Amino acid sequence: MALEAAADAVSLARLRLSLAYDGAGFTGWSRQPGLRTVQGVLEDALATLFRRSGVAPRLTVAGRTDAGVHAIGQVAHLDVPREALSAVTRVRRGHPGEATSDASVLARRLTGILGAGSDVVVNGIDHAPRGFDARFSAVWRRYEYRVADASARRDPLQRHRTVAHPRVLDDAAMGAAVDRLVGLHDFAAYCKPRDGATTIRTLQSYRWRRDADGVLVASLQADAFCHSMVRALIGAAVAVGEGRLTVEEPADLLRAAHRTSAFMVMPAKGLVLTEVGYPDDGELEARAAQTRARRELRVQPDSTGAEEPKVGERSGVDWTPGA
Secondary structure: OHHHHHHHHHHEEEEEEEEEEOHHHOOOOOOOOOOOOHHHHHHHHHHHHOHHHOOOOOEEEOOEOOOOOEEEEEEEEEEEEHHHHHHHOOOOOOOHHHOOOHHHHHHHHHHHHHOOOOOEEEEEEEEOOOOOOOOOOOOEEEEEEEEEOOOOOOOHHHOOOOEEOOOOOOHHHHHHHHHOOOEEEEOHHHOOOOOOOOOEEEEEEEEEEEOOOOOEEEEEEEOOOOOOHHHHHHHHHHHHHHOOOOOOHHHHHHHHOOOOOOOOOOOHHHEEEEEEEOOOHHHHHHHHHHHOOOOOEEEEEOOOOOEEEEEOOOOOOOOOOEO
16 A cells, blocks of 8 residues: 555646635635536636647645635645646747746646636645645634725725725724633634534634725734634624624633524625735645644633633544635
């Protein structure tokens, strides 16, 4: 078995893709029969490129975004036989100037199939370092969300990625409320449940600011986000900004650890995946192995007698990053 695995590693090339897309025209990332998705569009283009090689590459993504969510810093990888890659990226007769790396040639030809005006863009393709896994090697994902309240200057060019709000929001109260959510928690109150998926996450940062036009911009970073978590966290903050929730209530709801209707899950169009973070190359393989295991939350008393969350034993059950 070890010899077979080594042979596969030699015969396959793993490529890392840097992607951006306008989510308005997609039913999310994941391929679904009869629906237009980012994965479906990209894999169809790849299948067209590799059709003569009998290969249909499949993509593994850092974070499976929901319908309508945008991305400027999405990351994915694919495995493809080296022989097929060489065939697809072979220099065409009469085009000696295009002879660069096979990965960059693949990026250029994939862009040619998608079209220059496509709503999904391949910003680059590179050979992945040893042990890289777009999904499981990631150490954090970062999102932004834009809300133009009644005090903001409305820019029609930003309407497809900004949610308009009819009232003035108290951004100071919103910032104070979300500070209480940062850390390792069970975010069941802010996640749409999925069978076999944990709702335990580490929210590494959550901040609100106003940009030059007065638009409220949230920045959130976590090791991973469960289904609809980001938009639910935004909705809780907006409820605080309106005065419908107190500064303390979003954290109170978090501790309740069950889904709530106390706030609205915000629309997808305001959400953008901006960046995915990875460790140094030498740590990629270990990180991937570590995060393939499901994380469990054990509650243990601290020295004051209060209960604090701890990361429990790894169970080996998969967990899903997303938004």
